[in-house]
Amino acid sequence: MLELKHVWKSYRIGALGSKRLTAVRDVSIDIAPGEVLSVVGESGSGKTTIGKMVLQLTSVTRGEILLDGEDVTAHGHAERKAYYRKVQGVFQDPFSSYNPIFKADRIFETVRESYFPGVKRAEWTARVEDVLQGVRLDPGSVLDKYPHQLSGGQLQRMLIARALLLDIKVLVADEIISMLDASTRIDVLNLLGELKERGLGVLFITHDLSLANYISERVVIMRHGAVVEAGATGKVFTDPRHPYSRNLLASVPQLHRKWSDGTAEPEALEPDGDRDVAPPPLTEVDEHHWVAAAP
Amino acid sequence: MSAEVVLQTERIGRRHEHLYFALRNPKVAIGLAIVLALLLLGLFGPFFLSDSPNEYVGPKSEAPSGEYWFGTTYFGQDVFTQFVHGLRSSYLVGTLGGGISFVIGLAVGFTAGYRGGMVDEVLNMITNVVLVLPALAVLIVISSYLEVRGVVSQAVIIGIFSWPWVARAVRAQTFTLANRDYVDLARLTGKRSWQIIVREIMPNMASYLLMSMILLFGGAILFAAMLDFIGLGPANAVSLGTMMQQSMAWSSLHLGMWWWFVPPGLAITLIVGALYITNVGLDEVFNPKLREM
Numbered sequence: 365m366l367e368l369k370h371v372w373k374s375y376r377i378g379a380l381g382s383k384r385l386t387a388v389r390d391v392s393i394d395i396a397p398g399e400v401l402s403v404v405g406e407s408g409s410g411k412t413t414i415g416k417m418v419l420q421l422t423s424v425t426r427g428e429i430l431l432d433g434e435d436v437t438a439h440g441h442a443e444r445k446a447y448y449r450k451v452q453g454v455f456q457d458p459f460s461s462y463n464p465i466f467k468a469d470r471i472f473e474t475v476r477e478s479y480f481p482g483v484k485r486a487e488w489t490a491r492v493e494d495v496l497q498g499v500r501l502d503p504g505s506v507l508d509k510y511p512h513q514l515s516g517g518q519l520q521r522m523l524i525a526r527a528l529l530l531d532i533k534v535l536v537a538d539e540i541i542s543m544l545d546a547s548t549r550i551d552v553l554n555l556l557g558e559l560k561e562r563g564l565g566v567l568f569i570t571h572d573l574s575l576a577n578y579i580s581e582r583v584v585i586m587r588h589g590a591v592v593e594a595g596a597t598g599k600v601f602t603d604p605r606h607p608y609s610r611n612l613l614a615s616v617p618q619l620h621r622k623w624s625d626g627t628a629e630p631e632a633l634e635p636d637g638d639r640d641v642a643p644p645p646l647t648e649v650d651e652h653h654w655v656a657a658a659p
Numbered sequence: 660m661s662a663e664v665v666l667q668t669e670r671i672g673r674r675h676e677h678l679y680f681a682l683r684n685p686k687v688a689i690g691l692a693i694v695l696a697l698l699l700l701g702l703f704g705p706f707f708l709s710d711s712p713n714e715y716v717g718p719k720s721e722a723p724s725g726e727y728w729f730g731t732t733y734f735g736q737d738v739f740t741q742f743v744h745g746l747r748s749s750y751l752v753g754t755l756g757g758g759i760s761f762v763i764g765l766a767v768g769f770t771a772g773y774r775g776g777m778v779d780e781v782l783n784m785i786t787n788v789v790l791v792l793p794a795l796a797v798l799i800v801i802s803s804y805l806e807v808r809g810v811v812s813q814a815v816i817i818g819i820f821s822w823p824w825v826a827r828a829v830r831a832q833t834f835t836l837a838n839r840d841y842v843d844l845a846r847l848t849g850k851r852s853w854q855i856i857v858r859e860i861m862p863n864m865a866s867y868l869l870m871s872m873i874l875l876f877g878g879a880i881l882f883a884a885m886l887d888f889i890g891l892g893p894a895n896a897v898s899l900g901t902m903m904q905q906s907m908a909w910s911s912l913h914l915g916m917w918w919w920f921v922p923p924g925l926a927i928t929l930i931v932g933a934l935y936i937t938n939v940g941l942d943e944v945f946n947p948k949l950r951e952m
Contacts, residue, residue: 376776421843445849461840465862471844478849523844654898 365565366418366451366534367394373413373426373589374640386639387413389589390427391420395534395565400556402568402576402597404612405586411569414586415538418567419453431534432469449479452527456539458519469507471526476528479530495525499555517548524555535559538569553579573616577601582652585609590634590643595653605655607631677866677944686940693933697926701746712741712897723918723951730918733909738902742922745899749880751931752814756879759818761872764825767940769856771826772833790823802891810893813886817879825871832867836860845861866945870938877934884927912937 365617373388376618388410395430403411403643416422418429420438429436431450438444455461462468472492483491493503499521506518514522520540527535537556541549556566556579570576576597583600585593585608593606604610646654664685680686681687709716713736729738771782801816802808818903836842837860845855861868886892887900888907906912 419847421846441849448849450846453843455840455843457840461844463839463841463859463863473850474845474848474850575841655683 365395365397365432367430368392369428371417371429372425373417374425387589389639389643391591393584397565398560400560400561400566400580402570402580403586404570404573404576405544405581409586410589411539411586415567415569416534418536420447449530450532451534452530452532452613453536453538454520454523454527454540457543459511461523462519464511468509468511468514468522475526475529495528498528498558499525514543515612517552520544520552521555532564534565552620567655573612589639591646592656599650599653605649608633680944681766684940684944686936687944690937690940693929697746697930698750700743701750704743706742706748708740712744720916729922732919738919738922741897741902744897745923746926748810748896748898751810752883753876753880755814756817757876758824759815761825764822765829768826768829769833772830773837773852773856786823786826794820798886799891802886808894810896812894813883813893817882821875821878832864833860836863870941873934873938877931881931899927928932
């Protein structure tokens with residue numbers, strides 16, 4: 365459904381855009397309806413940039429992004445607006461996603477203004493309460509409140525509810541639970557699972573491997589802007605082939621192991637080289653399992 | 660019961676909080692009272708007095724009396740009539756000049772801060788050029804070349820040259836606010852750039868904008884007085900500055916005619932001083948850390 369084909373992104377930085385920084389290198393991924401695809405990587409690996417490009421908050425330098433086979437690059441405001449009917453996003457910081465001086469339920473009101481100006485107030489209120497119950501929030505306790513009166517988990521769920529007011533096909537979830545405390549995390553995560561059941565495609569961007577394992581069928585591991593390993597979650601996590609993936613997996617703290625037991629020595633990795641050359645190609649090592657060739 | 664009361668007050672509190680503290684802040688109250696009193700005098704005074712403040716109506720160099728409240732000039736013009744008309748033109752210059760610079764400053768600042776990139780570099784360059792122009796020198800040159808110098812043209816010139824510091828501050832603030840996620844979220848709701856600026860970014864800096872409006876207003880009045888005093892004021896109207904310039908030109912100081920130059924000087928000081936006090940008071944209102952109560 366959503367498809368990224370050989371997507372590159374480079375930013376101009378410095379005075380008058382004299383230098384370039386390549387954030388995403390030749391990334392090709394696709395999401396099917398009813399599927400959660402996790403993009404995992406360290407800070408600066410380009411995973412957030414991918415989310416921003418899908419949401420058209422930043423432009424694509426090379427390559428193309430297709431939705432149902434059509435290029436999504438919007439020309440003009442009307443096309444962009446129509447695109448956001450189908451693709452929506454939720455961001456990392458729930459408190460930054462709300463304008464602090466307005467009430468939190470204003471996010472629903474702006475959706476009505478933009479997309480459903482003809483809907484009557486009573487009918488709209490019913491719809492909002494409906495989607496709020498859909499994300500298991502009590503409308504009475506979250507409506508008519510300021511963002512600082514609500515918890516991070518409530519705010520993130522309201523953002524998901526906002527996306528559900530539109531008839532979306534793809535949801536970009538950029539680190540949506542990394543700023544929540546542990547007890548509310550699992551609720552939001554389970555909510556993503558329910559969206560999957562409804563037939564939505566979810567692009568789940570995270571740095572946390574265990575979350576990726578919990579929620580997604582397929583996973584893409586990124587490093588220095590390029591994909592190093594991709595495939596079915598079970599295969600990648602049980603049999604990581606790329607040294608970076610192995611390091612990542614080894615660095616996840618586990619319940620039955622203590623620091624005093626000794627830490628595994630991480631494998632040596634190639635340093636960040638020239639980002640403008642194409643990254644090593646992916647080769648299929650197993651069914652539904654691709655790994656970047658060692659340089 | 661008590662929980663409900665807390666919720667209730669909180670709801671009312673937030674909406675009217677600023678107004679509540681503003682009206683109870685003595686600095687804001689005193690400052691606004693002075694500014695408004697002089698404004699009312701300037702607005703409605705002329706209706707009860709002569710339309711031509713430069714008319715020779717009475718004895719020359721008369722001290723203040725029941726008939727001529729502020730006395731008369733060296734030529735026998737009524738100083739009070741001139742004063743009231745002068746107030747009116749000072750407020751006009753302040754509103755118009757301050758308004759023009761406010762609009763330009765906001766437009767440039769928001770565009771540069773929100774668009775970023777090349778647009779920002781160019782606008783920022785222009786801002787810096789205008790900022791380092793010796794404004795007074797430029798104003799003197801332009802004013803002396805104008806064929807007819809009126810209050811309005813003076814206000815326009817002042818407005819065109821006093822926006823850069825507003826633009827710079829607005830640009831810097833916009834840079835910070837434009838990176839918040841709620842701006843991205845507004846984009847995802849299909850909002851246009853100007854809607855995002857007006858409805859998401861601007862309300863967050865409302866207090867700053869209000870204060871810069873006040874400072875621009877006072878600055879324009881002061882600038883106009885300065886131009887008037889060196890003889891580049893409006894040729895066809897009376898202003899507080901031209902009154903002082905006239906009184907100096909006919910050496911009222913040496914003749915002991917204090918009633919000629921004290922009222923306009925005091926009025927300018929009062930207006931600008933009161934605006935400054937209001938500004939300090941508003942700062943306390945918007946910034947709870949500075950509140951004394």
